[in-house]
Structure formats: C-alpha cells, structure tokens
Amino acid sequence: MKKYVFCQFDTRFLYRGEVGSIADDFYSRHWQAKEQDGYYKPDAFWEIPTWITEVDGVLAKHGYKSELKVISGFEYFYLGEYTPTTFLFSVLDINKEYVKQVIKANTSCDFIVGGYIDNPHDFFRDCPNVTWRKSVEDFCNTIGVDIPYSYEVSYRLFAGVKCIPRLTMSTGCNHNCKFCCVEKCVKHLKADDVRKQLDAMTVLDYQLIYLNDKTFGQAQNFKDLAVIWDVVRHCNPDFSGFIIQTTAQKCSSPAFCEFISGCGVLIVEMGIETFNNDLLAEYRKPHNEKMILKSMQNLQAVHINVIANVLIGLVGETKKSYSRTLTFLELYRPQLYSLNIFNLAIYAGTDLAAGLGAADDTDEMKSEKSYHTPDDLEAINYFTEGVFDIGNFILGEKNYA
Numbered sequence: 001m002k003k004y005v006f007c008q009f010d011t012r013f014l015y016r017g018e019v020g021s022i023a024d025d026f027y028s029r030h031w032q033a034k035e036q037d038g039y040y041k042p043d044a045f046w047e048i049p050t051w052i053t054e055v056d057g058v059l060a061k062h063g064y065k066s067e068l069k070v071i072s073g074f075e076y077f078y079l080g081e082y083t084p085t086t087f088l089f090s091v092l093d094i095n096k097e098y099v100k101q102v103i104k105a106n107t108s109c110d111f112i113v114g115g116y117i118d119n120p121h122d123f124f125r126d127c128p129n130v131t132w133r134k135s136v137e138d139f140c141n142t143i144g145v146d147i148p149y150s151y152e153v154s155y156r157l158f159a160g161v162k163c164i165p166r167l168t169m170s171t172g173c174n175h176n177c178k179f180c181c182v183e184k185c186v187k188h189l190k191a192d193d194v195r196k197q198l199d200a201m202t203v204l205d206y207q208l209i210y211l212n213d214k215t216f217g218q219a220q221n222f223k224d225l226a227v228i229w230d231v232v233r234h235c236n237p238d239f240s241g242f243i244i245q246t247t248a249q250k251c252s253s254p255a256f257c258e259f260i261s262g263c264g265v266l267i268v269e270m271g272i273e274t275f276n277n278d279l280l281a282e283y284r285k286p287h288n289e290k291m292i293l294k295s296m297q298n299l300q301a302v303h304i305n306v307i308a309n310v311l312i313g314l315v316g317e318t319k320k321s322y323s324r325t326l327t328f329l330e331l332y333r334p335q336l337y338s339l340n341i342f343n344l345a346i347y348a349g350t351d352l353a354a355g356l357g358a359a360d361d362t363d364e365m366k367s368e369k370s371y372h373t374p375d376d377l378e379a380i381n382y383f384t385e386g387v388f389d390i391g392n393f394i395l396g397e398k399n400y401a
C-alpha cells in the first residue's frame, strides 16, 4: 500500500539566523522557566503541526501508513531512500525556497503541497512533480489519493511527545483589528469534531492545552469548555488546565473571568499590543486602557495568570507612547506570568497593508520595516530593550499565581 511521508523543516534550521538574538534568548528562557508548569516544547518544532495531524487523521482512518521526515539541514534534502512514496509539505514564506530545493533535488518523487503563500501555482511552475492543494478536502480528492474527506485528527506520528496540544473549538474572530489577517467571521466546530481532537490527544504527554480560538468567548460553543475540562482531567491525571487567547474587552467582565476560572483556565494571553488609547482606537482594537486595567483586576481576583501580548513597530508609536506601555508593564509586572513580544508584520489583505501601500514587510522576525523613519527606529530600539528587560525580569521572578 502507498505510504505518505510528511516533511517538516526543523525550526532550529529555519530560524538558525536568529540564534543569540534578544528574542531568541528571551523565548529560550521562557520555555526553560515555565517547563515546570507544563510548557513543553518538542525539540524540532514550536508546536505539533496541525496540518499533519489533520491530514494524517484521514489517512489513518482509511488504513494508510505514514511517516514523519524532519529536515534539520541541507544534508537531508535528498529523499531517494523512500520510494515509492508521496511526500507532503506545508509551504510558508519562511520555508518556500527550501521546499522548492527539496522538490528539485528529488525529481522522480511526487509531492503534494499546500500552505499559505501568494501565487503558489506561479511559484511551483517549474516543478512538474508538484500538485498544489488548498485544503485537506482538496488533498483527499487528488487523483491517486481518492479518499472520502471527513474532519479527523491523529497524533500517531507524535505518540509520547511532550508538548502543549492545541484544541480548536472555533475559528475566526468578530473583531476587525487593522493589522490582523484572521478571518472576520466566527465559526464553531461541531461537538463531535472537538471530541475527535481530545480523543487523539490521549497519546501525547501534556499538562496544558492551548485553546486555538482566536478570541475565546465569541463562539456559541465556548461554554462547552466546562465539560471539556471535566473530560480531560478524568482521562489525563497530569492535566492542569488551559491557556486561552482573548481580549481585554472580554476579561473586563467579572462574570466571564469567573466562568473561565471555573473551567480550568490557568493562563490568559491578552492581546494588549500597546497601552495608548489613541493607538488602540486607530488600530480598531476592541479594548481601551480602562478595559485593560479592569481585566487585570478581574483576572487577579480569580487567580488567572496573564500573558500580555505586545507589539513592536506599530505605525504612530513614539518614544512617548512606548514609554506609557513600558510603565503599564512595569506597574503590573508582579501580576504578569510572561510576555508575548511580537514584531508587527504587514499581511496582504489587511487594512494596514492597504494603508501602507502593501510594502513587503511580512517578516515577523524583523522589527524594522521599510516605512519606519529614523525616529521610529530610535523609538523601536528604546522599546525593544525595555520590553525584553521587563520580560526577562518576569521570567526570573514569577511562576503560577
């Protein structure tokens, strides 16, 4: 029977240029400091790739074998030893050139490729051994694959791996932040499909589950978390709780905070971005400073840890506005569990990209963008130093509430 090999680049290979950077040092410290709380990261990935677990779920259901090939260096680009096999890749801007190199080094092999790049057909025009598929369902309908599509999940290729599995109860977000490329429509998954994810996770070694919902609390099934909490802790005695992502608007409601606390939510990642009302309004964030402060108070009252998401590089930030954000973080530092520090990336299709003339500034690893002025860059350097300092301080002093 035909075998499928999932090919995944090792993040240590893809991001080798970042080793030793201020961000790399911070996130290495983060994983180390929080490991005792269940922050488990597989060596080769930041998280288990969902595209693999969803495609492999369908393959497993129909009795197909599969394998995982981790590509950790150029010496692994030749795949000849696997024939006859179909190789699968998920293509992103960060790995697309390497994917093409692997495909060109293996012209006698078949590749089925999906992912998130612009104009994929143009990009792979000179690779006749590639079939581009835009979804798992498309993959199932590929000539030669021909299996009926259903939503499935399998972690069989990751059995025993220590990690934080992702659970998706819904996709999309009802808000419309100017820089965000998340689909502007919330769709909840059927209870049966949520259950499939939980059942599949039983082979993993985990203490925490990360809720993949972009703004937890918007989808009509969010109250199912209470039942999920019961189900998971009964089948995994090591399970300690959930990490969710949501807004300060949601957490400014004491009732919401009490609800999530009763469902085993341990950590809230809150997309604060900046502590400046005018910028929050300009970027159409659903909260203001008052809501942020109220959220901090509400979450503290129910002993939920907060990870503040902050953005470097918003257009309009100055040394003064960055300084206000630093002051907020410094004041609330004793309550913060950690920081998620992101560089603003300009994604095509967002209102922000339109306003900036769609400059090619999609690199999340770089804080400097083509539109930044010398003053902007000076302010960015000032903020970067300050925010990582606070982040490192938090990591040195804080564990669970």
Ligand code: SF4
Pocket (backbone or CB within 6 Å): 173, 174, 175, 176, 177, 180, 181, 182, 214, 215, 247, 271, 285, 286
């Ligand atoms: S609230 Fe978060 S997910 Fe929703 S649009 Fe804003 S940034 Fe995107």
